[in-house]
Amino acid sequence: MNILVTGGAGFIGSNFIKYMLSKYDYNIINLDLLTYAGNLNNLKDIKTDRYTFIKGDICDRSLLEKIFNSFDIDIVINFAAESHVDRSIEEPSVFLTTNIIGTQTLLEVAKKYWKISPNDKYCREYKPGVKFLQVSTDEVYGELGQTGKFVETMPLMPNSPYSASKASADLIVRSYHETYGMPVNITRCSNNYGPFQFPEKLIPLMIINCLKDKDLPVYGDGMQIRDWIHVSDHCSAIDTVLRKGINGEIYNIGGNNEIENINIVKLIIKALGKSENLIRFVKDRPGHDRRYAIDNSKITTQLGWVPKYTFEQGMNETIKWYLNNTDWIENIISGDYINYYENMYSNV
Numbered sequence: 500m501n502i503l504v505t506g507g508a509g510f511i512g513s514n515f516i517k518y519m520l521s522k523y524d525y526n527i528i529n530l531d532l533l534t535y536a537g538n539l540n541n542l543k544d545i546k547t548d549r550y551t552f553i554k555g556d557i558c559d560r561s562l563l564e565k566i567f568n569s570f571d572i573d574i575v576i577n578f579a580a581e582s583h584v585d586r587s588i589e590e591p592s593v594f595l596t597t598n599i600i601g602t603q604t605l606l607e608v609a610k611k612y613w614k615i616s617p618n619d620k621y622c623r624e625y626k627p628g629v630k631f632l633q634v635s636t637d638e639v640y641g642e643l644g645q646t647g648k649f650v651e652t653m654p655l656m657p658n659s660p661y662s663a664s665k666a667s668a669d670l671i672v673r674s675y676h677e678t679y680g681m682p683v684n685i686t687r688c689s690n691n692y693g694p695f696q697f698p699e700k701l702i703p704l705m706i707i708n709c710l711k712d713k714d715l716p717v718y719g720d721g722m723q724i725r726d727w728i729h730v731s732d733h734c735s736a737i738d739t740v741l742r743k744g745i746n747g748e749i750y751n752i753g754g755n756n757e758i759e760n761i762n763i764v765k766l767i768i769k770a771l772g773k774s775e776n777l778i779r780f781v782k783d784r785p786g787h788d789r790r791y792a793i794d795n796s797k798i799t800t801q802l803g804w805v806p807k808y809t810f811e812q813g814m815n816e817t818i819k820w821y822l823n824n825t826d827w828i829e830n831i832i833s834g835d836y837i838n839y840y841e842n843m844y845s846n847v
């Protein structure tokens with residue numbers, strides 16, 4: 500089987516490629532533009548010739564056609580995205596280009612290569628075994644009040660340019676299933692943590708700042724709730740959907756770990772033996788969603804997936820990983836990252 504993974508040099512994509520290469524004998528082609536978030540160091544331990552890296556853009560249709568032609572792609576797993584809410588507030592347009600147009604370009608090329616009669620607009624028959632899996636997020640549902648959880652049938656009410664672009668992509672993917680009969684699945688996962696996460700996101704940012712005795716910028720009152728899942732549980736869930744997901748279906752993925760941001764920050768401070776005096780409450784993010792929580796009963800009951808990590812075990816391992824991988828951190832905290840950090844946190 501030949502799998503095209505897009506965005507495989509990022510946090511979740513790189514974890515997923517290593518997970519799949521170690522578990523199966525599939526060939527994996529990783530297409531990644533290597534934006535600020537893409538890092539080939541995340542993949543440097545891969546030794547097998549079942550893995551190919553191609554630098555390029557999911558919006559580049561002629562490159563996608565060459566890849567489908569050369570590698571006879573069976574499966575597309577689309578991780579490629581602009582993924583950071585704060586950046587989407589500063590500069591939304593690239594989010595629309597990559598997350599929406601890029602997804603549609605990939606769908607269009609996959610449809611052309613997988614349809615049994617590509618020129619017949621009424622043909623709904625595809626090569627056996629093909630699938631397009633869109634890696635989406637729980638943020639497309641918007642925010643929850645103090646009770647309730649996200650279920651797959653809820654209306655989409657995204658609040659940031661990032662989540663709006665991901666919601667748009669979900670609707671385009673859905674339309675390719677409804678209109679052209681394409682075999683697709685959409686997964687909507689909650690906040691991930693684990694090794695190789697870029698330090699603009701909450702958990703690695705707090706670990707790294709703590710290690711350097713820098714301020715820990717907590718937005719607003721720090722009482723916002725996210726539902727955390729270890730990245731390897733996200734990878735196993737995607738693998739499950741790939742093997743068992745019913746075409747056209749959407750699956751929520753979550754680990755049942757709702758925690759207030761401030762408590763995550765305090766946990767990291769304690770684990771690293773630092774002082775809570777490092778905490779700095781800063782101006783809140785505009786449009787900041789108060790609470791996310793995933794109801795994962797569809798994937799657990801219908802497909803038999805279960806998360807393996809407790810939050811405590813996952814956080815212990817993750818903190819250790821950052822402590823043992825200071826070279827990886829120093830390589831990332833380059834000029835670009837320093838400029839981003841200074842712009843983002845200087846006036847708040």
Ligand code: NAD
Pocket residue numbers: 505506507508509510511512530531532533534535536537538555556557558577578579580581582583597601634635636637665687688689690691692697
């Ligand atoms: P990331 O920012 O770490 O990685 C994104 C990758 O996509 C990078 O390697 C980047 O170079 C690549 N990329 C960006 N634009 C591209 C383009 N035009 N063409 C090809 N490659 C491009 O993101 P992540 O945290 O690994 O998230 C991966 C996917 O999972 C995203 O689609 C995101 O929306 C989704 N997701 C993330 C989380 C989370 O907590 N991180 C939760 C749920 C869903």
Ligand code: TYD
Pocket residue numbers: 584585690699700701702704716717718721723724725760784
């Ligand atoms: P983040 O990791 O950016 O993920 P998302 O916005 O996709 O949920 O942020 C997680 C939570 O942490 C979110 O409520 C915003 C908050 N946060 C801070 O309080 N301070 C920070 O410096 C960052 C990056 C995030």
